[in-house]
Amino acid sequence: MVRFLAFRIGQSLITLAAVAVAIFTLARLSGDPLSLMLPINADQAQFKAVQESLGLDKPVPVQFALFLSHAAIGDFGTSIKGNRPVSQMIAERLPRSLLLALFATAITVVFGVPLGVMAAVHKEGTFDVAARIVAFLGQSLPSFFLAIILIRIFAIDLRLLPVIGSDTPQSYILPAVTLGWFIMAGVVRLLRSSMLEVLDSEYVKLARLKGVAEPMVIWKHALRNALLPVITFLGFMLGTIVAAAVVVETVFAWPGIGSLAYEAVLARDYPLMQGVIVIWAALIIVINLAVDMAYAYLDPRIRY
Secondary structure, three states: OHHHHHHHHHHHHHHHHHHHHHHHHHHHHOOOOHHHHOOOOOOHHHHHHHHHHHOOOOOHHHHHHHHHHHHOOOOOOEOOOOOOEHHHHHHHHHHHHHHHHHHHHHHHHHHHHHHHHHHHHOOOOHHHHHHHHHHHHHHHOOHHHHHHHHHHHHHHHOOOOOOOOOOOHHHHHHHHHHHHHHHHHHHHHHHHHHHHHHHOOHHHHHHHHOOOOHHHHHHHHHHHHHHHHHHHHHHHHHHHHHHHOHHHHHHOOOOOHHHHHHHHHHHOOHHHHHHHHHHHHHHHHHHHHHHHHHHHHHOOOOOO
């Protein structure tokens, strides 16, 4: 296990370095932030003064070396637009995004796992058809379109839930459902397929022949083995939710890291863009490592 962890940590550091190179290069291809910061009639002296204050006058390799050395200790510089430390801005927004991602994942598990299991148990039945329709809609509807539908029904017509803000538990429901439905659709389809395979295995047939109660066969013996691919999917999607919630956070005016990234791109805020992407990559790496550890717990046959 220790050897495996050391190997994965080494891989993670290499991945983070590659991400840092990519985002540093792509951020500078997006345009010059000075054109947005300074007025149209700004003279050359003003441009030069702002360049020096932001460190943009240095050669690109020097800028990258400075960025990498500072990022290694958690310092991503100062936001060009906000004129505040990037790490501080991320620390303010990241908890809201993580809470939203956890809320969406909880909705996925609470509704997706029973739907997937029951769809497999009642294959080709009414319940199975209904579950597949739910999964089809979840994977077909764009997130922004689903968000608009939910806002129209539950916020405007019924006036049950707030549209914007994050101060009350009710404000989490609409954005979490918007994010969670897509993941739930994947869980339903993946778990249904996995359960069908497991329910047809020899050890499940043997458990039934021994007289084990059917609920015990389904929810303990079969589900535990069928969950392995689902956990992989959920682990990947949990990191992806935080990184891909830009549209949902923008629609619901959610003060998370996704909307922060959107603001950084619009303002061509190099330090803020770089900091957000590196944090995203680190989150996904940590979550994937946790998923690998969960494998060993769920399946004793897996050893590192």
